[in-house]
Amino acid sequence: MESPKRQIILQTPNLEGAKKAIKTGIARHRTVVIAGSCTVDYDGRASSKLEEGERLIIFKPDGSALVHRPKDYSPVNWQPSGSIFHTRIGKDGLVIRVFRRKERESMVISLTMIQMVAVLDLVDNGDFTLYATEKEMQEAILFKPDILEPGFRPMTKEMAVDPGFIDIIGYDADDILAVVEIKRVKANKKAVEQLKKYMDVIDLDDSRRVRGILVAPDITDNGSELLNQLGYEYKPLTPQECSEILKQKRGTPLTAFFEP
């Protein structure tokens, strides 16, 4: 005895058959995958026109839609989640309109020839964890402040100012206040300017010295130049090594009791 099929897969269906499968799939909150020849017209924050060609089209149950060419990481046309689908047969073929209320924008896909329609029931509750983020760099410095520099004591994190948010403020070994801006990628002039913006808010009192420290795995020449001009400092630190430190932390607490 065979278990009931969780997929409906149509190969080179006619437009009417495709329409039925697509409508059913969307109504039942399935993931719908279409391969076929189409044009796409988008109108909203910008507008675009995609001439006839074969693409892969994906409709997800959360109302997101993607049109992928057979190249590139990015979809050529799309709608983020929360969109509404409307399918009909028109003079241009099988027409699917994807409308997003929030931004008042619409994407219209006109399919003239269909290679495949797949209606998939994807069940996905697996956890996703991302490591070596900027957040982890911050946590690593708060957990083991010596990686920034010996004697550093963090005071605040993500402090709201101006507006804007200062990643970390703390005192160094000599009790000098330090403003810390963290970047998980090579820091450039913009990053230095961001640090300056925060320094302008904190470093008000001429009599009290405040250090500006930019933490990043690397820095551009132009960024470095501006940094020196402003008298700030650069501390090299990679997101990967920060992530490693946190991994140790998570592994440590219990076993630490049994260590000599």
Add this chain to the structure above:
Amino acid sequence: MESPKRQIILQTPNLEGAKKAIKTGIARHRTVVIAGSCTVDYDGRASSKLEEGERLIIFKPDGSALVHRPKDYSPVNWQPSGSIFHTRIGKDGLVIRVFRRKERESMVISLTMIQMVAVLDLVDNGDFTLYATEKEMQEAILFKPDILEPGFRPMTKEMAVDPGFIDIIGYDADDILAVVEIKRVKANKKAVEQLKKYMDVIDLDDSRRVRGILVAPDITDNGSELLNQLGYEYKPLTPQECSEILKQKRGTPLTAFFEP
């Protein structure tokens, strides 16, 4: 007589059958679409772990790879184009390793159960045109400078400075120099700061007045505040209306000869 099928579509294949189809598809530069239960491990600029669940996986002939959950616009894991694929059967099931030399990063997909494998021959040469971009706003101002303000005469575009690029420099009706920064979305403090950066380079001579003009469809309150502090100006202009102006331009030249 039937035309030869341009797709290979397997429904609930075993791992061995799936592997063959996938390997063949990649070797023949096809677009390969897989639906199935998998885990994904990524390690590179960051790292991540995706626990077991059903996803849609896409491999494109240009070496880009996408892992999509049944929700969200963004892929949960991916590799941009230029990656290399390697497929094998291992103890974790059907394992596909996607390696990117440039960034020395890898994504490993381990498939344990497969709902579908589709090997698609997508031919796509259709032109894609995007309208209402910042570029079009710039072109519209250069074509019809009066939309910025009556009497404006653009002198340069995308002038390299500092480094950085000044969108437009020109003279106003009173022969005052004006630095123009264009934004296609609501301008914020960052945009004003960008304009200031350019002004700092151009407005060196105290005796000569230079105007700073921020062109955008809207501006944030904080942006407006900083703008006023610095004595710059805001000119409301939407990318859509700029796009309309260029459409007229493209339609005009020939017929203009025949008009009275």
Add this chain to the structure above:
DNA sequence: AAGTGCATGTCGCTA
């Protein structure tokens, strides 16, 4: 709803 900043951002251009 507005504002701000991160992202495995990606992508394209220029020096």
Add this chain to the structure above:
DNA sequence: TAGCGACGTGCACTT
């Protein structure tokens, strides 16, 4: 290659 800025950026988070 490095640097910089646009993107229909998307997205989370805070006020």
